Amino acid sequence: MSEPRTAGKSEQTRALIVETALRLFRENGYEATTMRAIAKEAGVSVGNAYYYFGSKEELIQAYYDELQDEHNRACQAVLEREQDFAPRLLGVLRARVDTMVPYHAFAGKFFKFAAEPTSPLNPFSSESGPARAAAVAIYRELVNGSSLKIDPEFREELPELLWLYSMGIVLYWVHDSSEGCRKTYLLVERTVPLVNKMVMMSRLPGFKSVARELVGVIRDVRD
Amino acid sequence: MSEPRTAGKSEQTRALIVETALRLFRENGYEATTMRAIAKEAGVSVGNAYYYFGSKEELIQAYYDELQDEHNRACQAVLEREQDFAPRLLGVLRARVDTMVPYHAFAGKFFKFAAEPTSPLNPFSSESGPARAAAVAIYRELVNGSSLKIDPEFREELPELLWLYSMGIVLYWVHDSSEGCRKTYLLVERTVPLVNKMVMMSRLPGFKSVARELVGVIRDVRD
């Protein structure tokens, strides 16, 4: 019978490799960091690194997971604090940007992989399904915990729409070269009231039909 | 004095390399096609291929340029034929998808580079400035040639907004694995009436302010 310690050791090695990789990525950039350097710095062999991670790209998944955890924690605080829809949305999106900002310098290199349809890293892939579901769940909690009075069908789809909106913010952020990503924060602060206004308007007669139609489109083109 | 033929030869070699590369990309995919294979098939040395194109990635630019030309031609036909805003938009977007569909199999590999902020291939880069301006110009002609009665400030920004919308369609298309990209066509057909309706509504009192605010946001966060 093997000790439970064995599994612990394995996890330890895996974690060591990830930490080392992320540190080197941060210090020298993604492309300048070689698998040989990661292995050497972590004190393992190249073969061992490949035993745990099928490719250099796969190391990025660990970074995504870390980001997601961090964002989740930040969101819980926001959603406990705020009651209304707009401040909740603002807080969640600000938290999203906050967690990403420290990695802005090399996020672009990572983002490249997320953009590839065939990559498991892309947020629409089946492999990203659980991560995506977790992210959408935040927006569902955001919506459900607020006193938003809108069409139930629209309310059902709103979390996914908000997640898409957040992906748009991320897309802008990746390309934002302003100091401290000031412009991304500006984009969030200026668009949240707009989104809020449009959501509110969806109740008005004459706009219900637009909202309904929007729901129909989403359901038809969703994978 | 060198003959003008010399410059012609250079252009000839360059064109030969591009043609060969695009053909091989199409036949075997982007990643399976090596620079060695391109050079060999074109009858030049690897070093010579790199003399004309700084990287394998750079060969993709030629493909983009080709797509853009094709789309421009298709759009002229549409814009001569249609007068109203909605059919013009529908025609232009359908043409956009039409020109891309034959390349769907390997477009994803290309798209990856377009997503990288540091790449000259990305549509928001300064190197893409002229191509982007040409693309936005199509939407400007689309708007100006139609009898659309909207706020002048909003009208000024609408072409860029429509271009962004078209980029969203492209983004969806890249990930669309339905036969013949049926779902992308569906997305276009279902969202164009929605966009049209929202643009029309921007005239109504109570929505003018939203449209104005949107214009303000765009101007503030634009690079």
Next chain:
DNA sequence: GTCTATAACACGATAGAC
């Protein structure tokens, strides 16, 4: 199952000769 050590491979890219 976890790990080392080293060699080898194919590729993108570059150097330097002609």
Next chain:
DNA sequence: GTCTATCGTGTTATAGAC
């Protein structure tokens, strides 16, 4: 402008040790 030779990289293979 064009070539050949070479480099550095991600990745794989081999051949084992514990």
